[in-house]
Amino acid sequence: MAIKLSEEVQDEIIDFSQEQYPNQTTGFLFGIGGKLKIANEVKFVNNTASDQIDGYQINEKDYLNAELYAVKNQVELLGVYHSSQKHFAVPTEKDLSSALPNFSYIKVSLFNRRVSDLKSWTLNDFNIFQKEQVKLPEFDFSENELQTA
């Protein structure tokens, strides 16, 4: 399994994540499903977590609206992304506790307001996160020494 982000989606996520730093940001990814998912649209939603630096949460009605939008526009709801300035782009226990099957979880890591890494994760058949290959337009993460492998 792999997910490809369009250049527009990648740029929008990076720009919004840096703009809202140090708060975490989140949004839904829409596009075409399959073994290679193609995310060509992102819709940002409010982070409703009480501590937006430490976490993110999506309002239930925003979730439902995302599902209805996908049906209406005949696109697939592929997953969510969130940005975090406290962690590397790997899932935390908190991420795992709400994770759903058949969904992509893109995590963007920021250090000093710069995006340093971006990875995607999905649950396997044993409900354990596994890395999902991300195909990105060219982006240079190398300026930040804290980039994960």
Add this chain to the structure above:
Amino acid sequence: MSTIIIPTPFRKFTSNKTTITTDKKDTHEALTELTLTHPGIKQYILNPNGTLKSNINLLVDDTDFQSSEKESLPLNENSLLAIVPIIYGG
């Protein structure tokens, strides 16, 4: 008949159906029926004792109810029951 909206992550268990119809009169009966006819979905929405999992919310006709009421909300003719995952992390 009421309609249950199946969220995308669970459609693998409903043969990609976005909605399922039910003639049950409350949410508890409707979800019990859903998990019997589509057993793969059960572990993600119900606890082993049949109660709703803490990261799942229900909206009936777009109304969000208090968590204590959610186990057995009445469904009317043409009700729309949305199973809504609560997405959080960080």
